[in-house]
Amino acid sequence: MPENDPWEYSLYIPNDPRAVTVCRRTLRLILTMHGLIRMVDVAELLATELVSNAVRHTKGPAALRVRWSGNGVLRLGAWDADPSPPEPPQPFDLAVEREDGRGLALVRACADVWGWQPLAREGNRGKYVWCELGVA
Numbered sequence: 001m002p003e004n005d006p007w008e009y010s011l012y013i014p015n016d017p018r019a020v021t022v023c024r025r026t027l028r029l030i031l032t033m034h035g036l037i038r039m040v041d042v043a044e045l046l047a048t049e050l051v052s053n054a055v056r057h058t059k060g061p062a063a064l065r066v067r068w069s070g071n072g073v074l075r076l077g078a079w080d081a082d083p084s085p086p087e088p089p090q091p092f093d094l095a096v097e098r099e100d101g102r103g104l105a106l107v108r109a110c111a112d113v114w115g116w117q118p119l120a121r122e123g124n125r126g127k128y129v130w131c132e133l134g135v136a
Contacts, residue, residue, distance in 0.1 A: 006070035007034065012063045015055055023051045023064045027076075030066055039074055039133060042110055046131050049103035050078035053129065058082040065128075073112075077130035083118050086129055107131050 011026055013019035027047050031040050047064060054062035060081035067075040089104035107114050111131035119126045 004070045006068055008067040010063055010065045014061055020052050024048050046107055047076045049106050050129055053103050054078040054080035072135040074133045075130055077128050079126055079128045081126040083125045083127055086116055
């Protein structure tokens with residue numbers, strides 16, 4: 001598959017802290033197989049933060065979604081079953097000394113753009129927190 005063709009993967013996970021490692025390793029494999037090894041380190045960091053928030057702050061299942069636009073943009077997202085909005089990230093310089101609560105500050109600092117949206121489909125509710133990375 002050429003690098004400019006779009007593709008998408010979804011990995012559904014249980015509410016288990018070990019699932020974060022499964023997501024990180026799966027993401028590394030996906031990006032490597034698609035020739036995007038140069039994005040792996042930052043993408044792993046961002047996906048780890050998004051998925052750990054989904055697992056840590058909710059009680060139900062979660063999912064990692066990885067989408068390549070075909071025009072140089074990688075979108076990473078975590079779905080969880082809780083429709084409550086994520087806590088707004090603190091400025092990174094304030095969050096760096098804390099032991100927790102730095103996840104979205106890291107996402108905001110490292111991603112080109114990030115956001116979240118509530119989801120409701122077929123009676124299921126939840127939210128999708130995402131970020132994007134450009135190749136450049």
